Amino acid sequence: MGSFKWVPLLLNLCMLLSSKLILSDPFLNKQGLADIPSKFLNLAKRPEIHEYMVNIRRALHENPELGFEEFDTSKLIRNELDKMGIPYKYPIAVTGVVGYIGSGNPPFVAIRADMDALSMQEAVEWEHKSRVPGKMHACGHDAHVAMLLGAAKMLQEHRNDLEGTIMLVFQPAEEGGGGAKKMRDAGILANVDAIFGLHVSTLFPIGVVATRPGPVLAGSGFFEAIISGKGGHAAIPQHTIDPILASSNIIVSLQHLVSREADPLDSQVVTVAKFQGGHAFNVIPDSVTIGGTFRAFSKESFIQLKQRIEEVITLQAGVQRCNATINFDPDEKLFYPVTVNDKDLHEHFQNVAGHMLGKENIKEVTPTMGSEDFSFFTETIPGYFYFVGMVNETQGRLESGHSPYFRVNEDVLPYGAALHASLASTYLLDYHSQMPKQKASFHDEL
Ligand SMILES: *[C@@H]1O[C@H](CO)[C@@H](O)[C@H](O)[C@H]1NC(C)=O
Numbered sequence: 001m002g003s004f005k006w007v008p009l010l011l012n013l014c015m016l017l018s019s020k021l022i023l024s025d026p027f028l029n030k031q032g033l034a035d036i037p038s039k040f041l042n043l044a045k046r047p048e049i050h051e052y053m054v055n056i057r058r059a060l061h062e063n064p065e066l067g068f069e070e071f072d073t074s075k076l077i078r079n080e081l082d083k084m085g086i087p088y089k090y091p092i093a094v095t096g097v098v099g100y101i102g103s104g105n106p107p108f109v110a111i112r113a114d115m116d117a118l119s120m121q122e123a124v125e126w127e128h129k130s131r132v133p134g135k136m137h138a139c140g141h142d143a144h145v146a147m148l149l150g151a152a153k154m155l156q157e158h159r160n161d162l163e164g165t166i167m168l169v170f171q172p173a174e175e176g177g178g179g180a181k182k183m184r185d186a187g188i189l190a191n192v193d194a195i196f197g198l199h200v201s202t203l204f205p206i207g208v209v210a211t212r213p214g215p216v217l218a219g220s221g222f223f224e225a226i227i228s229g230k231g232g233h234a235a236i237p238q239h240t241i242d243p244i245l246a247s248s249n250i251i252v253s254l255q256h257l258v259s260r261e262a263d264p265l266d267s268q269v270v271t272v273a274k275f276q277g278g279h280a281f282n283v284i285p286d287s288v289t290i291g292g293t294f295r296a297f298s299k300e301s302f303i304q305l306k307q308r309i310e311e312v313i314t315l316q317a318g319v320q321r322c323n324a325t326i327n328f329d330p331d332e333k334l335f336y337p338v339t340v341n342d343k344d345l346h347e348h349f350q351n352v353a354g355h356m357l358g359k360e361n362i363k364e365v366t367p368t369m370g371s372e373d374f375s376f377f378t379e380t381i382p383g384y385f386y387f388v389g390m391v392n393e394t395q396g397r398l399e400s401g402h403s404p405y406f407r408v409n410e411d412v413l414p415y416g417a418a419l420h421a422s423l424a425s426t427y428l429l430d431y432h433s434q435m436p437k438q439k440a441s442f443h444d445e446l
């Protein structure tokens with residue numbers, strides 16, 4: 001997907017028209033691409049849409065549900081989709097819902113929200129505080145669902161202007177459960193050209209979005225290895241094969257992966273956090289279990305690290321006559337890939353967010369070692385993940401996500417809804433405008 005070619009003349013004309021509240025018909029049209037983002041933001045800020053989202057968000061906030069248990073949340077979503085007349089598929093990955101707006105035919109573009117809460121006690125005292133002890137929407141996923149439903153409401157009103165189909169992806173279990181992986185493995189991405197996801201942020205002001213092309217969140221993996229030798233008397237080592245010494249050497253060798261093999265400017269982590277073996281002072285044990293985590297910012301570095309961890313453990317075990325078996329899925333902990341923002345979608349995002357908020361309000365986010373299971377989507381199809389600021393200095397400081405004091409500034413809801421709606425609808429409108437261009441350049445070459 002290339003960028004749209006914004007036509008300044010038409011843009012001015014459309015702005016003139018909409019400023020006089022003569023909304024040109026149709027609402028979504030190829031000629032007025034540049035105008036769509038601000039039209040959606042204005043629409044999303046109208047009380048009927050904004051209050052709709054606030055009510056949804058508060059209802060969800062009062063009734064937080066953990067990963068793969070989002071039954072009431074999912075039901076609320078389906079009720080809303082029913083009311084809007086939006087068809088959907090359910091259940092996908094236990095509680096997941098996928099709604100469809102538009103022609104039902106290709107091209108398909110997806111916008112995603114996560115539904116799960118965290119197992120922690122809310123410490124904010126307010127009218128809509130969590131009513132479930134020990135559970136809280138402390139990451140803003142309640143706001144994410146509300147934004148996606150707000151976008152759905154706006155898009156559904158203009159579904160006849162869409163050429164193609166917008167998919168609304170409501171996924172379970174982002175917080176460690178890998179709900180995105182289950183949704184992907186259920187085949188929801190078949191024929192989908194692109195997917196967009198967002199996260200509310202307590203680091204940026206309201207009206208600001210933060211993002212970057214390429215890797216944006218780290219890939220994270222876990223490993224556990226059993227190093228087996230031959231146990232025996234600690235005073236007669238020649239009759240044993242000592243897994244404690246072998247494991248110690250393995251741990252030291254693993255530390256050389258980052259210090260000697262990785263590019264110093266390409267951040268990576270390998271940590272052995274678990275070491276279990278032996279019970280007595282005078283017995284060499286049969287085996288030792290070690291385990292840890294590794295992180296990287298590029299898919300290549302991540303794959304390389306994983307491969308080298310396996311090699312170092314098995315080869316170094318062999319040096320001391322031990323055998324090693326490695327498990328990269330301990331306790332069914334999922335391996336989150338790097339979240340990578342597609343370069344072409346970055347251009348699309350810059351256009352859309354730029355026209356909605358102004359280029360100066362698109363900030364570059366520094367990559368963080370955190371992970372997102374949206375990465376399972378970006379691993380399979382071009383995807384784009386960005387942060388939506390919600391700090392308003394006059395309303396006080398916001399605690400970061402996963403804090404029991406976490407609060408959502410509900411003024412952010414129209415921004416998220418408008419970004420979802422604009423990114424997806426202009427993607428489809430622009431998608432078709434690319435077709436003749438590609439044909440034309442083909443002819444030029446001939
Ligand atoms: C390692 O594996 C080989 C092949 O299965 C086996 O013969 C050997 O006894 C094992 N060594 C130890 C220390 O477990």
Ligand SMILES: *[C@@H]1O[C@H](CO)[C@@H](O)[C@H](O)[C@H]1NC(C)=O
Pocket residue numbers: 206207392393394395411
């Ligand atoms: C920030 O909060 C103040 C006070 O509630 C409000 O008047 C203002 O509109 C808010 N700013 C934005 C950008 O939402």
Ligand SMILES: [Zn+2]
Pocket residue numbers: 139175401402
């Ligand atoms: Zn979270």
Ligand SMILES: [Zn+2]
Pocket residue numbers: 139140141174199
């Ligand atoms: Zn989150």
